[in-house]
Amino acid sequence: xxxxxxxxxxxxxxxxxxTSPYIRIENVTKRFGSFVAVDNVSLDIQRNEFFxxxxxxxxxxxxxxxxxxxxxxxxEGRILIDGQDMTHVPPYERPVNMMFQSYAxxxxxxxxxxxxxxxxxxxxxxxxxKRRVAEMLELVQLERFATRKPHQLSGGQRQRVALARSLxxxxxxxxxxxxxxxxxxxxxxxxxxxxxxxQEEIGITFIVVTHDQEEAMTxxxxxxxxxxxxxxxxxxxxxxxEFPGNRFVADFLGSINLFEGVVESIDGPLVVKxxxxxxxxxxxxxxxxxxxKVAVAVRPEKIAIGKxxxxxxxxxxxxxxxxxxxxxxxxxxxxxxxGGYMARVNAQNETRSARRVIDWDDEVWLSxxxxxxxxxxxxx
Numbered sequence: 001x002x003x004x005x006x007x008x009x010x011x012x013x014x015x016x017x018x019t020s021p022y023i024r025i026e027n028v029t030k031r032f033g034s035f036v037a038v039d040n041v042s043l044d045i046q047r048n049e050f051f052x053x054x055x056x057x058x059x060x061x062x063x064x065x066x067x068x069x070x071x072x073x074x075x076e077g078r079i080l081i082d083g084q085d086m087t088h089v090p091p092y093e094r095p096v097n098m099m100f101q102s103y104a105x106x107x108x109x110x111x112x113x114x115x116x117x118x119x120x121x122x123x124x125x126x127x128x129x130k131r132r133v134a135e136m137l138e139l140v141q142l143e144r145f146a147t148r149k150p151h152q153l154s155g156g157q158r159q160r161v162a163l164a165r166s167l168x169x170x171x172x173x174x175x176x177x178x179x180x181x182x183x184x185x186x187x188x189x190x191x192x193x194x195x196x197x198x199q200e201e202i203g204i205t206f207i208v209v210t211h212d213q214e215e216a217m218t219x220x221x222x223x224x225x226x227x228x229x230x231x232x233x234x235x236x237x238x239x240x241x242e243f244p245g246n247r248f249v250a251d252f253l254g255s256i257n258l259f260e261g262v263v264e265s266i267d268g269p270l271v272v273k274x275x276x277x278x279x280x281x282x283x284x285x286x287x288x289x290x291x292x293k294v295a296v297a298v299r300p301e302k303i304a305i306g307k308x309x310x311x312x313x314x315x316x317x318x319x320x321x322x323x324x325x326x327x328x329x330x331x332x333x334x335x336x337x338x339g340g341y342m343a344r345v346n347a348q349n350e351t352r353s354a355r356r357v358i359d360w361d362d363e364v365w366l367s368x369x370x371x372x373x374x375x376x377x378x379x380x
Contacts, residue, residue: 020083022047022205023068023173028077030063037063039229040077045222050199050206052220054213056252060229061209065175068207069098082172095172101181103162105150112137112146115164122169136164139198156187160194167202176208180215192218213253217241225249247376250297257303257343258376259296263288269370271314272296277339278317282373295376300346302372305333305358310367319343321362331356335364 021044030038038060045051053061066072067079070091078087086094097118105114115136119129137143140160150158159179166174179195180188196219199206210216216223217237224234225248233245244250247258261274270284272294280296288294310316322342323334326349333345343366358364 021045022049022082023207024080025064025068026078026080028064028067028074028079030060030067030072031075036229038067038074041229041231042077043224043231043234045205045207048203048205050196050208050219050221052216052223053207053209053226054211054216054223054252055226056211059226061226062177064226065098065177065207065209068173069096069175070094071098096175097166097169097171097173098175098177099162099166099179101178103158105158105161105165107150110147110149111142111153111161114150114161115168118165118169132168136168139167139202140164140194154187155183156191159183159191163195163198167198167204171204173205173207176206178210179208180210181212188215189218195219217253225252227252243374244297244376247295247297250374250376255300255344255346257298257300259298259341261294261296263290263292263294266290270375272375275339276317276337276341276343278337279314280373281314281370282375283370284375286375286377288375288377292377297374297376298368298372300332300344301330301348303343303345303366303368305335305345305347305364305366307358307362307364309365312367315370315373316365316367317343318363318365321358321360321364324356324358324360333358333364335366337366 023045025041025043028038028041029036041064053064055061063072067074070086070089074087078085080086081095106117109117112133115133116129119132137146140163142157142160142164145153145157150161153161180191183191192215208219220237222234222236223240224231225240226232227248233240233249240249241253244253250256250258259274259276259280261272261280263270264273265271266284266288269281270288272280272282274280274296282296317337319335319337321333322336325332330346330348333347335343335345337343345366
């Protein structure tokens with residue numbers, strides 16, 4: 001991790017945690033003219049890990065993936081795979097395969113021929129090709145579609161053909177560039193679990209690039225959050241979501257309420273006086289001092305909403321409901337606090353009722369536990 005990384009601990013994957021990293025990216029920088037796409041990134045990934053590079057378009061994640069594949073060469077730094085320096089090794093000599101967002105299937109070939117293409121290029125004996133193709137189609141549950149052409153398949157089936165072709169040569173590392181972006185929401189969710197099961201079954205290291213936070217948190221054992229060519233935080237999905245290391249990570253992963261304020265007291269639980277009005281009590285992470293400007297992040301689902309004033313004085317505030325969005329399992333409330341801040345609350349719809357307990361323009365109280373607040377002191 002580079003100098004802009006969070007100080008929050010990054011959890012190692014459960015497998016091979018004590019071994020040397022399978023993939024090591026050392027101080028890698030990639031420039032295109034005067035533009036720095038990847039800026040002094042260092043990263044270790046373990047064998048058999050499902051790792052995600054997460055960030056918005058233009059953050060450098062796809063450039064980093066292309067350097068792993070050998071499609072781009074680092075301007076500075078080096079890349080090691082299984083202990084071997086691959087920085088200047090051409091793509092066709094790397095133990096790596098890449099699955100592109102477009103799938104890039106040959107339209108004139110059958111499913112079986114698409115899967116067999118790379119094996120034929122490597123001049124594998126015909127009987128071995130037949131056996132390997134059968135294994136791959138069984139793995140992705142497409143045996144009965146072997147003679148079909150890509151245009152005769154659904155989007156999810158085409159995605160699985162591309163995956164089978166990528167795995168057919170038994171690469172040590174599979175790179176996936178926004179692999180599910182073309183699928184609709186329901187199919188994307190289903191395919192995420194299929195990818196996880198396949199990765200676990202075959203035991204190959206997967207690295208996926210995505211801008212979809214939910215996808216990264218579902219698929220990956222660890223996530224690297226990128227912005228402007230640098231890695232801001234690395235950790236398990238739980239760590240980066242529940243304990244963001246800076247404002248960017250807190251805001252990028254899901255929804256967040258960010259309360260700007262000043263540290264009021266550091267004796268015992270940390271107390272922050274916020275610009276929005278409420279006094280907040282939380283557990284301190286890292287060193288802060290009285291009078292220091294900070295922000296407190298509170299996830300919308302951690303906040304309780306009700307019409308009765310809570311008994312607690314800390315972590316409680318009054319406001320008025322200005323918007324409600326019903327989304328089936330949850331309702332989203334936008335509440336204008338007395339101090340003017342617009343807070344968001346995600347409330348679980350636990351009962352089946354056409355009548356709302358809390359409605360538009362209602363005066364309400366918001367409250368949350370001390371553990372819900374995360375202190376942020378960076379300027380990211």
